[in-house]
Amino acid sequence: MDELRQHIRRYCQISDAELSAMAPYFSLQTFRKRELLLKEEERCDRMFFVEKGCVCVFFTKDNGQEQVVDFAIEQWWTTDFGAFLSHSKSRLGIKAVEPCTVLVLTRTSKDKLLRDFPQMEQYFRTIAEKAYSAAQHRIRLLYELSREQAYFYFRDKFPEFVQRVPQYLLASFLGFTPEYLSEIRKRAFLKRV
Amino acid sequence: MDELRQHIRRYCQISDAELSAMAPYFSLQTFRKRELLLKEEERCDRMFFVEKGCVCVFFTKDNGQEQVVDFAIEQWWTTDFGAFLSHSKSRLGIKAVEPCTVLVLTRTSKDKLLRDFPQMEQYFRTIAEKAYSAAQHRIRLLYELSREQAYFYFRDKFPEFVQRVPQYLLASFLGFTPEYLSEIRKRAFLKRV
Numbered sequence: 463m464d465e466l467r468q469h470i471r472r473y474c475q476i477s478d479a480e481l482s483a484m485a486p487y488f489s490l491q492t493f494r495k496r497e498l499l500l501k502e503e504e505r506c507d508r509m510f511f512v513e514k515g516c517v518c519v520f521f522t523k524d525n526g527q528e529q530v531v532d533f534a535i536e537q538w539w540t541t542d543f544g545a546f547l548s549h550s551k552s553r554l555g556i557k558a559v560e561p562c563t564v565l566v567l568t569r570t571s572k573d574k575l576l577r578d579f580p581q582m583e584q585y586f587r588t589i590a591e592k593a594y595s596a597a598q599h600r601i602r603l604l605y606e607l608s609r610e611q612a613y614f615y616f617r618d619k620f621p622e623f624v625q626r627v628p629q630y631l632l633a634s635f636l637g638f639t640p641e642y643l644s645e646i647r648k649r650a651f652l653k654r655v
Numbered sequence: 656m657d658e659l660r661q662h663i664r665r666y667c668q669i670s671d672a673e674l675s676a677m678a679p680y681f682s683l684q685t686f687r688k689r690e691l692l693l694k695e696e697e698r699c700d701r702m703f704f705v706e707k708g709c710v711c712v713f714f715t716k717d718n719g720q721e722q723v724v725d726f727a728i729e730q731w732w733t734t735d736f737g738a739f740l741s742h743s744k745s746r747l748g749i750k751a752v753e754p755c756t757v758l759v760l761t762r763t764s765k766d767k768l769l770r771d772f773p774q775m776e777q778y779f780r781t782i783a784e785k786a787y788s789a790a791q792h793r794i795r796l797l798y799e800l801s802r803e804q805a806y807f808y809f810r811d812k813f814p815e816f817v818q819r820v821p822q823y824l825l826a827s828f829l830g831f832t833p834e835y836l837s838e839i840r841k842r843a844f845l846k847r848v
Contacts, residue, residue: 521795529798532791543788553795576777583776584769590783595736597790598725602714602746604797605722605830637798 463488465513466565469537473588474581484582487575488565493517493558506545506552508568512538515562518631519554530634533559533627539589559627609637613646656681658706659758662730666781667774677775680768681758686710686751699738699745701761705731708755711824712747723827726752726820732782752820802830806839 466488467481490513493499499510502522510517512534519532519540531554534540542552546569567575576582607615613636617624624632633643659681660674683706686692692703695715703710705727712725712733724747727733735745739762760768769775800808806829810817817825826836 521799523799531795531798542791543784544792547784547788553792580773580776583773583780587776587780587783590780590787591736591740594783594787594790595740597787597794598735599737599746601790601793601797602724604794605724606714606716 463490463513463565465537466511469511470582470585474584476579476581480579480581484575484579487571488567491564491566493562493564495558495561497558498555499558499562499564500541500552500554500556502553502555503551506542506550507570508566509539509541509543509546509572510534510556511565511567512536512540513563513565515564516559516626517556517562517564518559518627518635519556520634521554528555528634530631533623533631533635535623535626539593559631610646612636613638613643614650656683656706656758658730659704662704663775663778667777669772669774673772673774677768677772680764681760684757684759686755686757688751688754690751691748692751692755692757693734693745693747693749695746695748696744699735699743700763701759702732702734702739702765703727703749704758704760705729705733706756706758708757709752709819710749710755710757711752711820711828712749713827714747721748721827723824726816726824726828728816728819732786752824803839805829806831806836807843 463481463485470476470481488511491499493515499517500506500508514536516533516535517540518530519534519542520528520530523529532540540556542554542556544550545552545554549569572586576586603612603615616632616636629643630640633640636643638646656674656678663669663674681704684692686708692710693699693701707729709726709728710733711723712727712735713721713723716722725733733749735747735749737743738745738747742762765779769779796805796808809825809829822836823833826833829836831839
């Protein structure tokens, strides 16, 4: 739970003893590359904190293709939050992009954790506010940038991330075909030479 | 503060006396139609709770046109959350679509409110989680639906809202010209007749 301990400490004051007492509320799970953490249409009763690795969040389009809408790497929480909050079936799937170590927090455990450690309200408030502010900015970018501009934006803003994820997933996230992404990268490379 | 009292009560347990004691943390402001609650590039140190009316959230594009990215009506909080959290300049403007009554909560007041009434952590956690889950779903829709499908989605899901906001703002939000929106509506009407 090292990554999570660090993450909690960043946003709320909590003792070592309390952090240790919280451990049983989380379960540590590992996933192989391409393994599903959450299936579409499955009842969504858990949140995932990435300790190690990278996952993608996607939905299956009418033509059967998977459309990537988000990623999560170390120290990110992810799930279908709407389904999690409303106790309903997930409209999103989550898949390991790399071998992953993940802390799973079920809704029941989260409720109990917040009752037993009310100071965790501040932690979950802060991460939800940060997630919402990132999503609000992303919605603005979806209006503002062409797909090609979005590629350059992500490449310049998150260079390590763009290197890290497989290109076909990055292409899907940006709304490209993999071929078109490779063309843009070639053009950008030639411009620099 | 009636709308806010109801809203807080929905998400956390709090007494009448406590609610009354919170009143001084908020300031009530009214805005005329088209008046700005928040300017782009202005330092963003406040959140807005709509008591009565409707506002739109926008940014100015390179060509000078205002692009609407969101709306907020009664019982919604709004601001540029990224700028609010990072104490920076707003990348979004907020404008009254109708005459509005708004409760303003500055960052300083919010911090003090959370120190003095820690049970409000649960309220702000819950509204941030709900806002994030709505944004996550909206990002999915931006990938999934054509602009025309998005119009029908919003019309069927939020019929009163689609009736309430001026059509040129709805068109901007959906990424249309007002003329194209009127064409879609006409076609849809003719199909029903």
